[in-house]
Amino acid sequence: MSWSLNEIETLSRKAARGAGLSWGLAEEAGKAARWLTAAGLPGPQVLADLLTRNDGADYETLCPMEAEEDAWVAKGGTLCPLISGAVLCDNAQRLGAGELTLGRTAAPMLLLPYLDAAAQQCGTALTIRWNGTAITLGDSAQTSGQGLDAALAEGITITAGTSDQTGTALQKQTRGDMPAEVAKTLTAFAERTYAPETEASRLSGAGAGLTDND
Amino acid sequence: MEQTAGKPIPPRDPNHVMQLHRLGSFHQSRLSFMRILLRRLEGEGWTFDRPVFDINAKGVGRAVYSAHGPDRSYSLVAFANDLPPEKRSDRVIATEWDATFTLFDGVPTTEDLDRLADNVPKQEAGRVSEKELSLSRANRSVRLWDHVVDCLSKGQQPDRQKVADVGYLMRTTAVYGSGKFGAADREMTADRPEFLAPFQVEMLSVFLTRAFVMDLVEHMAKMRAPDTAVPLDPDLRRRFGIGNSTGLGMAPFLLNHPALLNNWIGAREEALSRIRSLETAHATEVETFRRFALRARLHAEEWTSEHPVQIEKLAALRKDMATLLAHLDSLDLTADMPWNRLWLWAEGALSVEGQELLASLLMEPYPHLVDGMATCMAADEPATWRINGAMPLEELRALVKDIYGWALDIDWTAREAQARVWYTSEAKLEPRLGERFEEDLDAYEQPLCPGRDAARMHADLQASNEATVAGFLMRHPEHRHVARRAQIAGRLPYAEIRDNTIDASVMPIDMLRLKLSFFGACHFDPRSDRWLRINMYQHAPFPHELGDRSGDDWAYPFLKEGVV
Numbered sequence: 001m002s003w004s005l006n007e008i009e010t011l012s013r014k015a016a017r018g019a020g021l022s023w024g025l026a027e028e029a030g031k032a033a034r035w036l037t038a039a040g041l042p043g044p045q046v047l048a049d050l051l052t053r054n055d056g057a058d059y060e061t062l063c064p065m066e067a068e069e070d071a072w073v074a075k076g077g078t079l080c081p082l083i084s085g086a087v088l089c090d091n092a093q094r095l096g097a098g099e100l101t102l103g104r105t106a107a108p109m110l111l112l113p114y115l116d117a118a119a120q121q122c123g124t125a126l127t128i129r130w131n132g133t134a135i136t137l138g139d140s141a142q143t144s145g146q147g148l149d150a151a152l153a154e155g156i157t158i159t160a161g162t163s164d165q166t167g168t169a170l171q172k173q174t175r176g177d178m179p180a181e182v183a184k185t186l187t188a189f190a191e192r193t194y195a196p197e198t199e200a201s202r203l204s205g206a207g208a209g210l211t212d213n214d
Numbered sequence: 215m216e217q218t219a220g221k222p223i224p225p226r227d228p229n230h231v232m233q234l235h236r237l238g239s240f241h242q243s244r245l246s247f248m249r250i251l252l253r254r255l256e257g258e259g260w261t262f263d264r265p266v267f268d269i270n271a272k273g274v275g276r277a278v279y280s281a282h283g284p285d286r287s288y289s290l291v292a293f294a295n296d297l298p299p300e301k302r303s304d305r306v307i308a309t310e311w312d313a314t315f316t317l318f319d320g321v322p323t324t325e326d327l328d329r330l331a332d333n334v335p336k337q338e339a340g341r342v343s344e345k346e347l348s349l350s351r352a353n354r355s356v357r358l359w360d361h362v363v364d365c366l367s368k369g370q371q372p373d374r375q376k377v378a379d380v381g382y383l384m385r386t387t388a389v390y391g392s393g394k395f396g397a398a399d400r401e402m403t404a405d406r407p408e409f410l411a412p413f414q415v416e417m418l419s420v421f422l423t424r425a426f427v428m429d430l431v432e433h434m435a436k437m438r439a440p441d442t443a444v445p446l447d448p449d450l451r452r453r454f455g456i457g458n459s460t461g462l463g464m465a466p467f468l469l470n471h472p473a474l475l476n477n478w479i480g481a482r483e484e485a486l487s488r489i490r491s492l493e494t495a496h497a498t499e500v501e502t503f504r505r506f507a508l509r510a511r512l513h514a515e516e517w518t519s520e521h522p523v524q525i526e527k528l529a530a531l532r533k534d535m536a537t538l539l540a541h542l543d544s545l546d547l548t549a550d551m552p553w554n555r556l557w558l559w560a561e562g563a564l565s566v567e568g569q570e571l572l573a574s575l576l577m578e579p580y581p582h583l584v585d586g587m588a589t590c591m592a593a594d595e596p597a598t599w600r601i602n603g604a605m606p607l608e609e610l611r612a613l614v615k616d617i618y619g620w621a622l623d624i625d626w627t628a629r630e631a632q633a634r635v636w637y638t639s640e641a642k643l644e645p646r647l648g649e650r651f652e653e654d655l656d657a658y659e660q661p662l663c664p665g666r667d668a669a670r671m672h673a674d675l676q677a678s679n680e681a682t683v684a685g686f687l688m689r690h691p692e693h694r695h696v697a698r699r700a701q702i703a704g705r706l707p708y709a710e711i712r713d714n715t716i717d718a719s720v721m722p723i724d725m726l727r728l729k730l731s732f733f734g735a736c737h738f739d740p741r742s743d744r745w746l747r748i749n750m751y752q753h754a755p756f757p758h759e760l761g762d763r764s765g766d767d768w769a770y771p772f773l774k775e776g777v778v
Contacts, residue, residue: 063688063691090601195655201653205644206645
C-alpha cells in the first residue's frame with residue numbers, strides 16, 4: 001500500500017512514544033522514518049524491528065556514555081540509534097570538527113537522518129562507516145557497500161568530510177511502501193498511546209453539550 | 215501621502231498577544247486564507263466548470279467542479295448521499311455523512327471517479343492517493359435544508375430571517391489535508407504559487423463545496439417539482455455560506471506547528487504595526503475604514519450564539535462598535551499618527567473582542583501594506599525544528615524565564631492548574647480533553663501543555679551543572695520536547711501560546727477560534743467549551759461570479775442602499 005510521508009512520520013512518532021521513548025525523542029524518530037522513506041530506504045521496517053527488540057528497555061541502558069575520549073558505548077551493551085542519533089545531532093559542532101566512534105549499535109541505518117541534520121547544522125559533509133559500508137550525509141549524500149540494513153554494527157566511525165569510495169546517490173521518493181506486517185507492528189505500538197474508550201470519556205471528552213443534528 | 219518617518223510602532227509584545235482570551239477573540243482579516251485565495255482566483259482570472267452532475271431524485275450521486283488556473287486545474291469531486299437522520303452526527307466518530315468530497319489534482323477520469331466512489335464516502339475508513347489533495351464531508355442543516363427545498367419547489371424564495379438564523383445549508387465536519395488517509399503530502403504541492411499561502415487546498419475545496427451545495431439544493435427542488443421550482447435569487451444565494459463544526463482536533467495543530475503559528479500571528483502584528491506607524495491618513499482611507507466599521511457592526515448584529523460566554527462577548531462587541539463609531543465622529547483621523555491614536559484609545563475603551571476586531575478593520579484601507587504579507591504566512595518548519603545542542607545552558611534558562619515566565623509563577627501542585635489532560639481516544643483517534651483527577655488518563659497525556667512542561671524543565675535546569683543544552687538533554691530526555699519549543703519560540707516570538715492549556719478554566723474553543731479566524735471564518739458559535747460552529751464564505755461571490763464581483767471585498771455584510 002502507498003503511504004504518504006506524513007502518515008509514515010505520524011505513525012512512527014506514535015509508535016516510538018508507545019515503545020517508551022520520551023515525546024521529544026519520539027518526534028525525532030518520526031522524522032527519521034520519514035527521512036529514510038524519502039531517501040528510498042526502508043525506514044518504517046527498521047524502526048519496527050528496533051522498537052520490538054528494545055521494547056521495555058530502560059533509557060539508561062540504551063543511551064551513550066563516553067567510555068574514553070570520542071568513543072561512545074551503551075551501559076547496557078547496545079546503543080539505541082534513536083537516542084544516539086539525537087545526541088549526535090545535539091553535538092553537531094563536535095562532529096564537524098573531528099572523528100567519533102560508536103560501540104555496538106542496533107539498526108545503524110536509523111542514525112543517517114540525524115547525521116544528515118547534523119551535517120546541515122555544522123555545514124560540513126559527514127561520513128559514517130561500518131563493516132565496509134560508507135554513507136556520506138550532507139549536500140551530496142551517497143552510499144556504498146552492502147551492509148546498510150545491518151541489525152547490529154560494531155566499531156562505527158563518524159568523520160567530517162566525504163567518503164573516498166564511489167557510491168550511489170540516494171533516490172528521492174515522495175511516497176512510501178510499508179509491508180502490512182510492519183504497519184501492524186507500528187500500529188500496535190502506537191495504540192499504546194490511545195486511551196481506552198469509556199462511556200464517560202465518549203460523552204464528555206469532546207464536549208457533547210448541544211445537539212449537532214439540527 | 216503616507217509617511218512612516220517618526221518613530222515606528224513596534225509589533226505588540228507576544229506576552230500580551232499570545233494569551234488565550236485574546237487569541238480567542240481574533241476575527242477574519244485581509245490576511246485570512248479564504249480572502250487570499252479569492253483574491254488570487256479573481257486576479258489570475260481562474261475559470262470554473264461542472265463536467266459532471268449526476269444526482270438522482272433521492273439526492274444520491276456524484277458531481278465534479280473544476281477550477282482552471284494559469285498552469286493547473288483542480289477538481290472538487292462530490293458524492294451525495296441519502297443519509298438516515300439517526301446517522302447524522304458532526305462528531306469525528308460518525309461513519310456516514312450527507313455528502314463527502316475530495317479535491318483532485320487535475321480533472322478526474324471516469325476511472326478516477328469510480329476509484330474515489332469506493333473510498334471517499336467512507337472518509338477515514340477509505341483510502342485516497344497522491345492524486346488527491348484533501349478529504350472532507352458535510353452534513354445538512356436539516357432545519358434550513360427542508361425549508362429551502364420546500365420553498366423553491368413551490369416557486370417561492372425561502373424566508374430571509376430563516377436563512378440569516380442559520381447561514382448555511384451544509385456544514386463540513388472535517389477537512390483533511392496534507393497526506394491524511396493517503397492523500398498527497400503538502401510538500402508535493404507547496405511550491406505551486408497558488409498553494410504558497412497556508413491552507414489554500416482546503417479553502418479551495420470549501421469554496422467549491424459551497425457552489426455544489428447550492429446547486430444541489432436547487433436540483434432537489436427541481437426534481438421534486440419540475441414545473442414549479444425556481445432557483446434562488448442571486449443576492450439571497452450569496453447569503454448562504456458553508457458551515458463548519460469544529461472540535462478539539464484543531465487545538466493540537468496549533469501547538470504542533472509553532473513556526474507556522476508564529477508566521478500567522480507575526481504577519482498580522484506586522485500589518486498592525488505598519489498601520490499604527492503611519493504619520494497621516496488620506497480622507498478616502500478614513501472613509502474606507504468608517505464604511506468597514508459600519509459593516510462590521512452589521513456583522514456583530516447578525517452574529518448570534520446560545521453559549522453564555524459568547525453571548526457576553528457579543529454584547530460587549532456590539533457596545534464596542536457603537537462606542538467606536540461615535541468616537542470616529544469626534545476625531546480627526548488624517549494627521550498626527552491617527553491610527554495609533556485610535557489604537558491607544560481602543561485599548562482603554564473597547565473589550566478584547568472589540569480591540570481585535572479593530573486590528574482587522576485597520577487593515578482594510580491598506581491592501582498595499584498588508585496583502586503582500588500573505589506570502590510570509592507559510593513556514594519552513596524543518597529550518598527551525600532541530601535542537602541547538604551547542605546553546606549554553608544559561609541561555610536556555612534565560613529563554614524559559616522570558617517565554618514561560620507566566621508558567622513559572624503558577625503553583626503546579628494546585629489541582630486547578632493541571633485539572634485537564636489532552637489525550638487521544640481509541641475510538642477513531644478522536645482528540646479529547648479529560649479530567650486528570652477524575653479519570654485515569656495520565657499515561658495517555660499528549661504533550662500539549664508547554665507551560666507545565668517548561669516549569670518542570672526549569673526545576674531541573676536550576677539543578678543542572680551541565681554547560682550546554684546537549685549535555686542537559688542527554689540526562690533529561692523527558693525535557694527534549696519542551697526544550698525544542700523554547701528554542702523555537704526564542705527565534706520566533708509568536709510561536710508559543712503563553713497560557714495554561716490544562717487549567718481547570720481553559721476554554722479550548724479559544725484555540726479553535728484562533729485558527730478559524732485565520733481561515734477567514736465568521737459567526738463563531740460555541741456549542742460547549744470544546745466545539746463550535748462557524749460560517750465560511752458567507753456573502754462571497756460564487757465561482758461563476760468572480761470577476762463581476764470582488765474576490766476580496768465580501769467578508770463583511772454589505773450595507774443596505776442609502777446607509778452612509
